[in-house]
Amino acid sequence: MNAIVLCSGGLDSTVLLHEVSRSHSVLAGLSFDYGSKHNARELPFAAAHCRALGIRHETVELGFMDRLFSSTLLRSGGAVPDGYYTEETMKATVVPFRNGILLSVAAGFAESVGAEAVMIGAHAGDHVIYPDCREPFMEAMAGALKLGTDAGVDLLRPFIAVDKSGIVQRGAEMGVDFSQTWSCYKGGERHCGACGTCVERREAFFLSGVDDPTEYESTGPLPGRPGA
Amino acid sequence: MNAIVLCSGGLDSTVLLHEVSRSHSVLAGLSFDYGSKHNARELPFAAAHCRALGIRHETVELGFMDRLFSSTLLRSGGAVPDGYYTEETMKATVVPFRNGILLSVAAGFAESVGAEAVMIGAHAGDHVIYPDCREPFMEAMAGALKLGTDAGVDLLRPFIAVDKSGIVQRGAEMGVDFSQTWSCYKGGERHCGACGTCVERREAFFLSGVDDPTEYESTGPLPGRPGA
Numbered sequence: 443m444n445a446i447v448l449c450s451g452g453l454d455s456t457v458l459l460h461e462v463s464r465s466h467s468v469l470a471g472l473s474f475d476y477g478s479k480h481n482a483r484e485l486p487f488a489a490a491h492c493r494a495l496g497i498r499h500e501t502v503e504l505g506f507m508d509r510l511f512s513s514t515l516l517r518s519g520g521a522v523p524d525g526y527y528t529e530e531t532m533k534a535t536v537v538p539f540r541n542g543i544l545l546s547v548a549a550g551f552a553e554s555v556g557a558e559a560v561m562i563g564a565h566a567g568d569h570v571i572y573p574d575c576r577e578p579f580m581e582a583m584a585g586a587l588k589l590g591t592d593a594g595v596d597l598l599r600p601f602i603a604v605d606k607s608g609i610v611q612r613g614a615e616m617g618v619d620f621s622q623t624w625s626c627y628k629g630g631e632r633h634c635g636a637c638g639t640c641v642e643r644r645e646a647f648f649l650s651g652v653d654d655p656t657e658y659e660s661t662g663p664l665p666g667r668p669g670a
Numbered sequence: 671m672n673a674i675v676l677c678s679g680g681l682d683s684t685v686l687l688h689e690v691s692r693s694h695s696v697l698a699g700l701s702f703d704y705g706s707k708h709n710a711r712e713l714p715f716a717a718a719h720c721r722a723l724g725i726r727h728e729t730v731e732l733g734f735m736d737r738l739f740s741s742t743l744l745r746s747g748g749a750v751p752d753g754y755y756t757e758e759t760m761k762a763t764v765v766p767f768r769n770g771i772l773l774s775v776a777a778g779f780a781e782s783v784g785a786e787a788v789m790i791g792a793h794a795g796d797h798v799i800y801p802d803c804r805e806p807f808m809e810a811m812a813g814a815l816k817l818g819t820d821a822g823v824d825l826l827r828p829f830i831a832v833d834k835s836g837i838v839q840r841g842a843e844m845g846v847d848f849s850q851t852w853s854c855y856k857g858g859e860r861h862c863g864a865c866g867t868c869v870e871r872r873e874a875f876f877l878s879g880v881d882d883p884t885e886y887e888s889t890g891p892l893p894g895r896p897g898a
Contacts, residue, residue: 500738506730506775511782533820538781539774544768544820547734552737553766576816582813590770590807592761 443606445559445598447471448544449491449499451484453623454642456491456595458601458611462561463495464616469557470498472548475626476537477508479522480516487622502547513537516625522627525635525665531638532569535627541574544585551585552595557591559585564651565601567642606642607649614652621655635660673787673826673856674774674780675699675897677719677727681710681851681871682791684719685841686829688791689802692844693724697785698726700776704765705736707750708857714744724802741765741898742856750855752864753893759799759866764856769802770811771827773864788815793829793837795870834870842880851885 446461447655449455449471471492475481477603485501508516514534515522523531543560568575584597589666601609613620625643626633633640635658645664647654675681675690677699686698697749699720703709713729720727736744743750744761751759769790796803812825829837841848853871854861859866863886873892875882 458712476796483867490784502734502738503731507778510730510779538818538822539778539815539818541869542774543771543778546767546774548768550765550771573820576817579814579818580812582817585810586807587767589804589810590767590802591803592764592766594768630816660765661887 443467443559444469445556445561446548446555446561447497448562449473449488449493451487451489451624452510452563453620453625453646454487454565454601454606454612456487456623456645457493458561458563458618459491459497459610459617460618461612462600462617463497468495468497469555469573470551472501472551473501474504474544474547475501476504476540476543477517478537478623478627479517480515480627483626483629485623487624490622500551502551504543504547507537507540511538522637524634525641532572536572537639539574539629541579544589545583549591549595549597553591553593556593557595558593559596559598561598561600563609564599566603566605580613582661586644606646608651610646610650614650619655620647620652625656630659632638633658635662641665671787672785673789674783674785676776676788676790677716679703679715679719679852680716680791681841681848681853682793682829682837684715684833684851685844685846686789686791687719687723687725687838688844688846689828689840690781691725691871695723696723697743697783698728698779699803699814700779701727701729702732702772702775703729704732704768704771706857707745708743708852708855711857712852712855717850718850727849728779731781732771732775735765735768735771736794739766750865753866758869759864763866765798769800769807769882773811773815777802777819777823781819781821784815785823786821787824787826789826789828791837792827792832793828794831794833799863829842834874838874838880839876842878847883848875848880853884861886863890871892 444464449459473488625639628634671694675688701716853867
């Protein structure tokens with residue numbers, strides 16, 4: 443199958459890129475610069491993995507999101523909160539309809555280059571509080587891609603039944619260099635180790651039993667999950 | 671209702687902007703510069719109508735479409751064909767999944783500024799050969815917007831049962847200055863009068879009985895419709 447893989451340079455999509463490239467023809471890895479605080483940290487990793495795999499890499503500029511949208515994830519937004527995600531802190535990091543925008547752009551690009559599918563590293567641990575990560579949204583969006591393209595582009599989510607620690611395990615089995623991936627939303631020199639996405643990254647390595655090569659600013663004990 | 675109106679500076683969306691602004695609160699008119707040959711001609715009209723109505727106007731830059739997508743509508747594409755749309759000539763002007771991309775961006779912007787609905791000037795004459803103009807796509811996309819936003823943004827198409835000559839009539843009743851709208855895909859100094867969208871514009875004025883103030887390069891007889 444000819445596919446476009448959305449790759450941010452994060453952990454999930456990097457493992458996806460490696461896995462899909464083994465069994466399918468990846469016509470391109472597609473990244474997005476939408477003005478997040480961590481785009482500058484993660485995108486070079488996306489480019490490097492594509493280069494190493496001999497895959498075309500394209501970065502799409504979506505600078506209008508930083509200018510017009512509201513989110514602490516964006517450079518124009520306030521500080522990214524620390525600790526496990528809670529309803530309140532997560533809402534602050536939502537970039538409205540981001541997945542809808544990224545998948546739409548990917549669908550148009552897929553149709554332009556003759557790809558039959560768009561693949562995204564959505565997984566079982568994705569947060570139901572983000573409306574554009576929920577199953578009903580993904581199903582509606584898959585229908586829109588299929589019906590709105592001449593070729594009937596498919597939206598595929600190979601990791602939808604895998605949690606983040608399972609993704610780490612699969613990556614380790616393929617020899618993915620996790621030090622060449624980026625998660626931290628703060629986008630500093632090193633991973634902060636304390637924001638919601640750093641906490642999940644650290645936990646995924648801990649649960650998978652795979653050595654975590656990441657250099658964190660803070661390696662304090664993982665906080666208890668809310669409500670656990 | 672608080673709404674975002676997609677306005678290109680074309681005939682349909684300009685009439686929509688005027689009509690919606692009479693009965694709803696239009697938080698912004700949203701235009702897109704995606705590298706089409708006629709963006710430079712139409713977008714100043716979109717801005718001018720918003721300004722005249724006291725409505726915020728934003729132009730979203732989507733330059734990647736011209737760089738990565740294939741279409742004769744784009745500056746990077748070949749010549750725009752003349753005459754009534756046929757299956758073959760229309761396919762050449764398709765910008766893959768364009769409506770999906772524009773509606774997704776509008777949904778994220780609507781959520782960011784507290785708008786409850788995105789309105790688009792889709793109408794009864796829209797071409798079923800464009801996959802992203804067909805009813806099943808629009809319904810799936812409406813579901814994606816509703817489900818993928820926290821506020822449940824609605825996709826509304828007030829002109830979906832109105833044809834283009836009906837839109838001209840409604841605009842004339844509101845006193846819309848049609849000389850301040852742009853249709854021609856070729857994007858020259860004046861409307862060419864011969865490309866598919868010029869032919870439809872001329873026909874809409876003819877059928878509606880409204881004077882056409884447009885200056886065309888060519889005002890030859892309207893060609894017969896294919897199959898008519």
